[in-house]
Amino acid sequence: MEQPKLPSKEVVRRWLRAELEQRRPPPDPKQIRRELGWDLVRMERDPCKR
Numbered sequence: 001m002e003q004p005k006l007p008s009k010e011v012v013r014r015w016l017r018a019e020l021e022q023r024r025p026p027p028d029p030k031q032i033r034r035e036l037g038w039d040l041v042r043m044e045r046d047p048c049k050r
Contacts, residue, residue, distance in 0.1 A: 007015075026032070 027035075
């Protein structure tokens, strides 16, 4: 049985460069809170502030 060959350094560098180019900055804090449901937790804690 033949062992799989490792990719060359050039292939790995190209892949890594492509991955890094696709990175986007993180979303703004308001969107992060909304996606994590932190606003809902705050509303449950402070029912008077609705």
